[in-house]
Amino acid sequence: MTILAQFTISSTRLLDAAGEAVAALPPFAQDPKELEALYRAMLLTRAFDTKAIALQRTGRLGTYASALGQEAIGVGVAAAMQPSDVLVPSYREHAAQLWRGVTLKELFLYWGGDERGNDFAVPHEDFPVCVPVGSHAPHAVGVALAFRLRGEKRAAVCVFGDGATSKGDVAEALNMAGVWKAPVVFIVNNNGWAISVPRAKQSAATTLAQKAIAAGIPAEQVDGNDVIAVRFVAERALEGARAGAGPALIEAVSYRLSDHTTADDASRYRDDKEVSAHWAQEPVARLRSYLVHQGLWNTAQEEALLQECSKRVEEAAASYLATPPRPAAAIFDHVYAELPRELAEQREAAIATAEGKP
Amino acid sequence: MTILAQFTISSTRLLDAAGEAVAALPPFAQDPKELEALYRAMLLTRAFDTKAIALQRTGRLGTYASALGQEAIGVGVAAAMQPSDVLVPSYREHAAQLWRGVTLKELFLYWGGDERGNDFAVPHEDFPVCVPVGSHAPHAVGVALAFRLRGEKRAAVCVFGDGATSKGDVAEALNMAGVWKAPVVFIVNNNGWAISVPRAKQSAATTLAQKAIAAGIPAEQVDGNDVIAVRFVAERALEGARAGAGPALIEAVSYRLSDHTTADDASRYRDDKEVSAHWAQEPVARLRSYLVHQGLWNTAQEEALLQECSKRVEEAAASYLATPPRPAAAIFDHVYAELPRELAEQREAAIATAEGKP
Amino acid sequence: MSEVSLVKAINLALRRAMTEDPRVVLLGEDVGVNGGVFRATEGLFQDFGPDRVFDTPLAEAAIAGVSIGLAAQGFRPVSEIQFTGFAYTCIDQLLNHAGRMRARTCGRLTCPMVLRSPAGGGIHAIEHHSESPEAMFAHTPGIKVVIPSSPRRAYGLLLSAIRDPDPVVFLEPTRLYRAAHEEVEDDGNGISLDRCALLRPGRDVTLVSWGSMLTETLRAAEQLTKENIEAEVIDVAVLKPLDSDTILNSVAHTGRLVVVHEAPLTCGFGAEIAARVASRGITTLLAPIERVAGFDTMMPYPRTEGIYMPSVERVVAGAKRTMAFA
Amino acid sequence: MSEVSLVKAINLALRRAMTEDPRVVLLGEDVGVNGGVFRATEGLFQDFGPDRVFDTPLAEAAIAGVSIGLAAQGFRPVSEIQFTGFAYTCIDQLLNHAGRMRARTCGRLTCPMVLRSPAGGGIHAIEHHSESPEAMFAHTPGIKVVIPSSPRRAYGLLLSAIRDPDPVVFLEPTRLYRAAHEEVEDDGNGISLDRCALLRPGRDVTLVSWGSMLTETLRAAEQLTKENIEAEVIDVAVLKPLDSDTILNSVAHTGRLVVVHEAPLTCGFGAEIAARVASRGITTLLAPIERVAGFDTMMPYPRTEGIYMPSVERVVAGAKRTMAFA
Ligand SMILES: Cc1ncc(C[n+]2csc(CCOP(=O)(O)OP(=O)(O)O)c2C)c(N)n1
């Protein structure tokens, strides 16, 4: 027997659950402003989350997927990106979208069932969230390939969940990215559950990072509740990708503290004890403890920030609610660049019906 | 950084290219009859191959995929199977099919374009060859799951090529097999090429065995030109699967000595030198040398065997050529268990057209 | 006997089928402990155990492919694709394998499987959760396509689908899951898969539809009576194989046909029905064939979904156009 | 100017498009050094290099998905799916993404991509290599579907497809790749994607077809003249969006319609054409609409493929039935 290849999957954590540094922190973490920015972004996401659920419960928003407990993944990854990079997200990455410049109102519009929520002014090249699980992975490879072909120092970032790693699309995309050395970083938001299917029943793989071994792509795991660690490993992978080192995969391990969506009732399949145990790990309190211990944060600042966030969220929500739906004709506006004759007739019919004369 | 998991891919070879034993041979290899059976099966496959190509060249067979150089994979794997196991093969595994009991005539009928070539009397539960690359992998998992659910000590064997490992179906199937500990053994016939795409451009993975790491399935590589090694590792994996140890993947490394199919011209994309170099590795000569060195085989026996094989192949070919095509109505015979009214009308129309009165 | 919802009727049929035939197994995402996101499999994992009901990893193509393997081995897999918008990845397995396994092997291997999936819009769901791809499946040889329109029909049709020796795509109108209630007798009686159902007799115009659009179609029929137009309403129920005769016979006496469906107009199943009537029934037609269907756009996001969905008004208008025709 | 085969015309159009627009890139299995299994991309890798023409690993869904990413970034990917029987795994990407990217983002992101694939039977190919799924693509909003029937039309239609700002599924009749020869001027002129082509004028019956079936259809038209039946022949060419007017105008003066296609009858694109004529053109119809199509079976293996393929005789018989109708 000859040994042909060996692989190791390792994990990075810089802050422990109590917010104590357990390893040397990266340079950016020496800058209080940087840390405060990460903290503010996580809190804003949580405020959006709370409001979105409230709106849904009162029938003013559609089914909504909460990011509760996974804010560090979106924020850490987005903070590691350059504005010129492109994000290809799943439906649970509000945190990353907000950091990238998608507005709160656009997010409300999207979850409220209005296509204009995807028409971001900024970040203009980012993809809308992807609902068919894992099907966006090849898009990110295409985007990355475009960068490589144009010789641009940019990278694509594709985020998907633990369940998505079982999907053929993801495996095909990882393999193509590997063969073409495409500048794309895949982030697995492993929140432990795919609706009612726990991580253990999703795959017999010890880690989800090792999915990348099948594609010959470097992979690692990171504590997804440690925003400093997430940003650190994501930055490293992104710099490599932009510099031509090819793709990478990062499994960020966190936990879905909420139901899968507002349409789900996790108590049917998940033990509350498991949930409460994970509250001790959640990323916002963790970074706050660190900031407080470092004397970089106090209750007054916390109060002010909470107020600022809820104010911004309330304003955005009000503006969303005040936005009338698109007119009937709008559903034909962007089917094709130019409206074909047969569709023009259908458009007239739709308008007539809307006006009560079908 | 904490290390979470480590993986090793190793390779097995028992006979070297010259047919010298480079490691202790397994018990079955102590029995001359066993070795002779393996040798005879490889030679019969090669005889079939030669005849099939001749028939195609003279317009009496359809496009055909030669197994030249990969006979040890099919024979070694099939020899490791129990009759009660089920084979789910790709289109290049004539060797395995013949060992399993598919007749030469049935193979000619299939490649000649006649569905009756899939209606094996033996092995009655084996699948027909799969043409859409990789799409049969989940079928094998379903078959294996059926065995497990019924508590039967049987295993499914799924064979596919190096190119197939890039297909999402294969990744999804491996993952499900891993989660369900399904008794299935996946065999990658890595013949170095997927039509014109060389192994190196198919995946950045160092080995194809490591595709299984993504699914948490044990994997290894074997010298696919060493029929003794192939049977040895396949038997080990199959015994484990039947005993409840779950699935396994074996990458058998061989080489496609022929064009991809009779429709292909490999000289357009492949250097002849590469091909001739691989002739030094091919499995038939390798086992012959071993048998001869061991005094188990001589030229007289070789002569006799060659004649016996070509006689069997010629008889089967003649019987295939003497088989008239199915009547027009036959294309409606097995669309459904019962012919729906709308199809009954179409059937009448087909018969009328065939009789010249459309 | 009590009133049950359509999703409960599905649940009753699944329970009945599993009880009467040990070869019936259920698989899909969240069909186990969770009982399915719509509760179609509620209680079945608890009562039949992990060897009869199993959650799958998130991989629809493999769900279809594994079902093919199970079916070839003599099981009767009933797999759930959580939403039809995620069943497109199953088309390759259905078309290249399930639909032709019997023909390829001259009957040696068969595929008695059911692929269930909630379909259609009108529930203000997030994008990709309101698809109606029935015509794509109906274009696939060797497959049967069934769409129930009421709890009782869902119960009987699903039982027949599970007992059928060939692959069946069974599309359940999500909009009716809880909206439709009806007394359903859990008597194990299936409903034949070779006949359309006449839901309402009428002499003036034939309205043909299936699934949830029968709600609008029947309401339209009611409204039309106010104008002394008696509409006959047919529930296709089994799109493939199609019972053309029932439709042709109806058009033979009404002379007018309106087909109503939610899928985009172009190449929707309404086209097939119209084509058959335009061939066999043309002499009986007194007016142009009307199709009231979804537009050739994607299903809009919830805020404008209503613009897309064929409405009672559109059906009424379509019927009147055929009546107005001289 | 010399005669070229249809596959050579495709090759010329690809070369022309790549020369005029640096955003055009080709990807697919074996499209590089090998020039494609049918040689459609022959010489292009050698002349444009690995950054314009690249072989992909064996993964059709990802080929479509990667094309979407490239297109959203402003490239004009032209991807080849080696045979249409392997394009079913692309349907999810085309339907859930390519066809609606523009609508989902209100035009912010678009999908100017072409997915090319050899389609159809009659070449005695091994199973799964003779599929005709055009109707499935034509049922997909936001997609255009084009099928050429001759070298000249292949050249012009492909150029327009590549220049089109929206996703186009371009199905190339394998049977005509080498069989069809014609003088093709490599002048860079595209053929408009909003019109059907009238191939042959006639007063008695309208024969509508597309792709390779036009061979049988035109031959049938020839034979019919012997019986003094003058058939008008229309090449649909662009199935989506469909130019109904050309077809309706023809039927308006012939009064008779026969649609010919190779795909299975049920839910084939012929149904859509029949349905439109049965709605808008019914008053002009003098006879039932005939569909001469493949049967609702899988494409049989080569030995009995001929039973399945619509023949000249079947087209002639269909046309005569419409003429015989009084
Ligand atoms: C292809 C596909 N199948 C099924 C669904 C229904 N569904 C929505 S989310 C989900 C679970 C996804 O789990 P995971 O990938 O872990 O992401 P998470 O929701 O946990 O963030 C499922 C099954 C879907 N959206 N897409």
Ligand SMILES: Cc1ncc(C[n+]2csc(CCOP(=O)(O)OP(=O)(O)O)c2C)c(N)n1
């Ligand atoms: C899904 C699919 N895509 C494309 C093809 C066309 N094709 C036939 S064989 C082949 C290469 C397969 O390579 P590999 O898996 O290595 O098997 P090999 O032929 O080398 O034994 C391709 C692309 C196919 N049959 N199925």
Ligand SMILES: [Mg+2]
């Ligand atoms: Mg998850």
Ligand SMILES: [Mg+2]
């Ligand atoms: Mg190969």
